[in-house]
Amino acid sequence: MNSPVSYQTNRAxxxxxxALGVGLSALAVHFYLSSYYQAILLPTLLTPIFFAxxxxxxxxxxxxxxxxxxxxxxxMLGVFLLxxxxxxSHIDQWYWFGLCxxxxxxxxxxxxxxxxxxxxxxxxxxxxxxxxxxFDQIVIFVSYFLLLxxxxxxxxxxxxxxxxxxxxxxGIDKETGFFNARHLNERLNAEVSRSRLTKKPLSLLLVxxxxxxxxxxELGGRLAKKFIFEASTICQSNCRTGDEAYRYxxxxxxxxxxxxxxxxxxxxxxxxxxxxLQALVCDVGPLDVSITPLELRAGEQVSEFQARIASSxxxxxxxxxxxxxxx
Amino acid sequence: MGLSExxxxxxxxxxxxxxxxxxxxxxxxxxxxxxSALFYFSGFLVTSLLLLSDQGGSKNVRFFLSRIFFTxxxxxxLVFIYFTDxxxxxxHLSLFLAYPLLALSLLPFRVALVFVxxxxxxxxxxxxxxxxxxxxAVYLTTFWLVTLLIILNHLAYFNYCEALKKQLNRDxxxxxxxxxxxxxxxxxxxxxxxxxxxxxxxxxxxxKESFTLKNSNLMAAQFMPYEGVYYLSDDxxxxxxxxxxxxxxxxxxxxxxxxxxNLTFIAQLAKEGQPLADxxxxxxxxxxxxxxx
Numbered sequence: 001m002n003s004p005v006s007y008q009t010n011r012a013x014x015x016x017x018x019a020l021g022v023g024l025s026a027l028a029v030h031f032y033l034s035s036y037y038q039a040i041l042l043p044t045l046l047t048p049i050f051f052a053x054x055x056x057x058x059x060x061x062x063x064x065x066x067x068x069x070x071x072x073x074x075x076m077l078g079v080f081l082l083x084x085x086x087x088x089s090h091i092d093q094w095y096w097f098g099l100c101x102x103x104x105x106x107x108x109x110x111x112x113x114x115x116x117x118x119x120x121x122x123x124x125x126x127x128x129x130x131x132x133x134x135f136d137q138i139v140i141f142v143s144y145f146l147l148l149x150x151x152x153x154x155x156x157x158x159x160x161x162x163x164x165x166x167x168x169x170x171g172i173d174k175e176t177g178f179f180n181a182r183h184l185n186e187r188l189n190a191e192v193s194r195s196r197l198t199k200k201p202l203s204l205l206l207v208x209x210x211x212x213x214x215x216x217x218e219l220g221g222r223l224a225k226k227f228i229f230e231a232s233t234i235c236q237s238n239c240r241t242g243d244e245a246y247r248y249x250x251x252x253x254x255x256x257x258x259x260x261x262x263x264x265x266x267x268x269x270x271x272x273x274x275x276x277l278q279a280l281v282c283d284v285g286p287l288d289v290s291i292t293p294l295e296l297r298a299g300e301q302v303s304e305f306q307a308r309i310a311s312s313x314x315x316x317x318x319x320x321x322x323x324x325x326x327x
Numbered sequence: 328m329g330l331s332e333x334x335x336x337x338x339x340x341x342x343x344x345x346x347x348x349x350x351x352x353x354x355x356x357x358x359x360x361x362x363s364a365l366f367y368f369s370g371f372l373v374t375s376l377l378l379l380s381d382q383g384g385s386k387n388v389r390f391f392l393s394r395i396f397f398t399x400x401x402x403x404x405l406v407f408i409y410f411t412d413x414x415x416x417x418x419h420l421s422l423f424l425a426y427p428l429l430a431l432s433l434l435p436f437r438v439a440l441v442f443v444x445x446x447x448x449x450x451x452x453x454x455x456x457x458x459x460x461x462x463x464a465v466y467l468t469t470f471w472l473v474t475l476l477i478i479l480n481h482l483a484y485f486n487y488c489e490a491l492k493k494q495l496n497r498d499x500x501x502x503x504x505x506x507x508x509x510x511x512x513x514x515x516x517x518x519x520x521x522x523x524x525x526x527x528x529x530x531x532x533x534x535k536e537s538f539t540l541k542n543s544n545l546m547a548a549q550f551m552p553y554e555g556v557y558y559l560s561d562d563x564x565x566x567x568x569x570x571x572x573x574x575x576x577x578x579x580x581x582x583x584x585x586x587x588x589n590l591t592f593i594a595q596l597a598k599e600g601q602p603l604a605d606x607x608x609x610x611x612x613x614x615x616x617x618x619x620x
Contacts, residue, residue: 189552241518
């Protein structure tokens with residue numbers, strides 16, 4: 001399950017693009033004042049692009065795994081480091097600028113794409129910048145470059161592993177406060193086992209809010225969260241002692257009702273439906289909700305019951321029909 | 328990339344980083360540059376500890392070693408900067424930029440922050456004296472910018488992890504349901520027991536040592552799927568037994584004690600009107616049955 005929480009440092013990245021833009025513009029002014037016109041082209045071309053990237057990232061975070069702004073920035077920096085005419089007094093100073101690149105790459109683009117950029121740059125350095133250096137100097141430079149990549153990669157991997165571990169243990173949905181689908185699977189196992197032992201019925205209600213994706217798309221995430229939160233509050237108030245509420249998927253809530261027959265579920269369904277119609281305000285038109293009651297059948301296994309729940313959702317019907325046809 | 332692939336990639340990266348530090352240590356020893364060699368040897372120690380800390384081992388030993396090794400690395404870096412002219416050693420200068428990454432990988436956030444601030448301030452002071460011209464301004468600006476960005480990134484990551492932890496209903500170490508979930512389920516099961524006119528039993532499991540993932544999973548396997556097992560503290564687990572009777576609870580307790588003689592089992596029935604928080608301590612809430620020492 002993807003957690004609704006996310007951490008983004010897009011404004012810090014925007015500040016970094018701005019700093020790079022300012023640095024490049026300062027370099028361009030320096031070349032202009034010192035009449036070194038051969039070196040003015042790349043800083044002058046890249047400065048407005050970095051300013052535009054800073055503005056873009058300040059306004060909006062990336063929706064992609066590989067941020068296009070970071071990809072473009074790293075490509076342009078690579079071009080600058082490889083093709084900018086030597087402007088500094090000593091070749092060694094290029095080493096230092098080149099060795100900053102892995103740290104910058106892993107900050108802006110903490111994915112395997114940054115590894116590709118780093119390796120391309122390293123090859124470019126060896127062929128374009130270091131070809132006239134002694135072999136041992138090239139080996140030492142490559143060692144440093146790889147060491148910096150590894151240190152950055154260790155940091156990124158450690159952070160990612162920690163987040164993955166936490167993600168795999170989360171049992172509560174942040175938007176509704178209900179348990180999530182992972183916890184539901186564990187509880188279904190427990191309740192089916194208990195129902196078998198006590199010979200008492202087990203049923204559930206699937207509450208599908210069909211307008212949730214539309215609200216999210218047209219009115220934004222904030223209103224969609226408010227909508228699902230209000231729906232979950234109404235569902236919670238309809239729960240009796242021993243009933244449990246879950247968020248089954250993005251637009252579906254599930255009420256697990258132990259010791260309840262299908263007839264009891266139908267009564268609960270009617271009551272919940274009326275309460276939702278009366279109390280839930282939908283900003284995209286009259287409320288469109290479907291509530292499906294299901295009961296555990298005699299001899300039914302947990303996996304079969306789970307499959308029946310999944311195939312009872314109306315909103316995923318089109319996907320299932322397409323799946324069946326393509327088989 | 329899944330969790331196991333990430334773990335394997337991390338081990339490989341740490342192994343390679345160790346190798347590169349060892350290689351540079353060997354190279355500078357061969358050149359007779361002992362200060363540089365000392366610096367890279369301390370880097371080798373830090374990356375070795377990173378590698379070993381993922382393979383398990385005692386928490387206390389890791390706690391002390393990480394601080395000692397990182398202090399050595401910091402001191403070796405500072406001594407190296409103080410006694411060596413850095414004006415033309417651009418390769419070493421680039422490695423100082425990665426200091427916050429190593430600190431945040433090895434140490435907890437607050438401790439790492441103290442190390443990074445101390446190191447950055449001292450390096451700034453030392454390099455102000457050693458470097459000169461435009462290069463001094465450019466290097467120090469880049470140094471502070473990189474340090475600031477890495478700390479900002481880690482702060483965002485730290486807050487993100489804290490937000491995720493609030494959504495957890497399981498203990499990180501044992502992966503059993505946590506005490507918050509225990510109180511929630513206890514309340515629900517008590518109400519359900521009242522509605523169905525049955526008893527609710529609780530078995531506390533106490534150990535002299537901390538429960539690990541392995542032995543807590545073994546303990547959870549002793550109970551039925553509808554009998555939840557919860558982590559209350561490092562040395563105490565609890566199992567909620569709906570549909571319990573006094574006789575069955577005593578028999579269960581005896582059987583568990585016979586099976587696990589090194590653990591203490593305390594069985595009790597949940598009692599009406601008892602504050603829920605009392606159930607977090609064995610024997611306080613509810614009707615006490617028997618204690619095995």
